[in-house]
Amino acid sequence: QVQLVESGGGLVQPGGSLRLSCAASGINFRIYNMAWYRQAPGKQRELVASITTTGTIANYADSVKGRFIISRDNAKNTVYLQMNRLIPDDTAIYYCNIPAAGYWGQGTQVTVSS
Numbered sequence: 816q817v818q819l820v821e822s823g824g825g826l827v828q829p830g831g832s833l834r835l836s837c838a839a840s841g842i843n844f845r846i847y848n849m850a851w852y853r854q855a856p857g858k859q860r861e862l863v864a865s866i867t868t869t870g871t872i873a874n875y876a877d878s879v880k881g882r883f884i885i886s887r888d889n890a891k892n893t894v895y896l897q898m899n900r901l902i903p904d905d906t907a908i909y910y911c912n913i914p915a916a917g918y919w920g921q922g923t924q925v926t927v928s929s
Contacts, residue, residue, distance in 0.1 A: 824923030837911030853907035
């Protein structure tokens with residue numbers, strides 16, 4: 816049974832940082848590209864960042880470029896999203912995703928507010 820479990824969300828002030836983690840199990844993690852999506856209230860789910868199997872190539876949405884960093888540790892079956900200089904528009908539920916396999920995590924809430 817494939818599981819993706821996100822953690823690390825919470826409430827943070829504008830300008831602050833958070834690091835999200837997504838631990839995968841039940842799947843050969845290292846052969847899959849990974850991605851983070853987010854969904855804000857009343858909006859469609861959007862791709863935030865993606866990373867290739869070895870972590871060599873990462874892509875970002877324009878809205879987070881220069882502020883967020885996606886990375887992975889294949890030994891730990893985990894993908895990360897380091898979020899810096901957070902702004903209120905980053906408020907959303909963040910989801911981990913395996914694009915080629917269609918698996919999603921349950922999401923973790925990130926709220927940026929003073």
